Amino acid sequence: MTLLENLKKFPEFTTVPDEQLQWLIDRAEEVMYEQETILYKPGEPADHLMLLLEGRVRIDNGSSGVGDELYMYDPHSILGVLPFSRMKSFPSRFVTHTAVRMLRLHRDHLLGMIQTCYELTASLVQQMTSRVRYFTKQAQQNDKLASLGRLSAGLAHELNNPVAAVVRSVDTLSTHLRATPEAFKTVMSLNLTDDQVDCVKTVFFKKMDQKSAGETRQLSLLERTSLEDELTDWLDDHGIDDSMDLAGPLVEFSFTVDDLDWLLDKVDDTNLAGVTNWIVNNLVTEKLVSDISEASKRISTLIGSIKNYTHMDRGGGKEQVMLADGIRSTITLLNHKIKSKHIELNLSIPDNLPAVCGWPGELNQVWTNLIDNAIDALPDGGKIDIVSLPDREFVLTRIIDNGTGIPDDIRDKIFDPFFTTKEIGKGTGLGLDIVNGIVEHHNGSIKVHSEPGHTEFSVCLPTQ
8 A cells, every 4th residue: 555545544634635645745754663662752842743554652651550541543643743733742651552654744844734735734733623622621531530539539538437437336336235135124123213213314314415515524534544443443332343344434424423422312322233334324325326426427528528529419500609618528528638647727718708600510620639739739737728708809719838839940830731740640730721721711810829838829710
């Protein structure tokens, strides 16, 4: 097959006259490469239009791991620089996936092509438009997946803790309830008057209500140990078995020796052991039920944050967005990462902050990228301040960290596509480019100010 016949198999060249394809052939060079040959590394100049005649070429991130491949070019694909393209360098690694044969045309010939080969130029410009459209869509999708990926590990950890607490408490409660029949026998054998029963109920529910209302003081380990010893000694002195097992739950609900003295005075010695065991048995049940309730609420909060973040159960159109909801949901989903670096996070958003008009899912991507970048930039024990305030017909949100800052020589590049300072495989360089695009899509603006100890991203969004 001749080169001309091969070029006519390219879908883009079906309407291009033969003489223009021959013009291309006359000025291009035919090259061949073996399998797994690195054609270009990231950052190398993009000086050639490449027409893939045979074989396959892949774009990858150079890490040679699972998920390394970014895109695969099949035979009769067009690669590299195109007419009117501003492409100066390759953003990723180009590698031959199989043995390859291609035509390469140096960019110095593109001006002559534009001047003399209208149909050929038009087909390549159309290819460039399709390429931009595809890679823009792919970049947005990849950034969404990257955002979810950054959240997934922390979210799994955050969900695992309350789930484990529920399972643990349910198992303990099940074991505990098996002892109820024996405890019931003891209660039935008690000889209590109605007034004595009312006294037991009074002290029991008083301690329960204090615990539920958070009125009990948090004890230090030393204080707790000391109080347990006091209660154990008191129970031993009054001939009550299993005093050490009983003392822990009593301390948990802030019982003191004075409370036990009051109880003894009301129910007398013969009923003390049975009443104390009944109280402790119900305190343990209450504690386990409370633990299950708290863990379930935590799970519910996390699920609510996920739904808010992903904007489930709502339409996909533009709407009035309360920024506080999206920012708080994002913080909840990044909480594990924040805690792992012992970061102090301060959130200041007034209750009367105006809503902005926009797409909640897109705005949550903005907060995810900016907050996650701030976390990555901080050492252990760093600080992040997030402040939202009304600013005339706009809402200004500032995300500030006290990290080392952005060096002067790269500050102007941070919003460029594919620019990243992270290691290969840990950053696509798309995050801030996507952020910038989303903010512009909302007719807003984003600015950065950075110096050592203070980096601030300011996002200004219109309320209308």
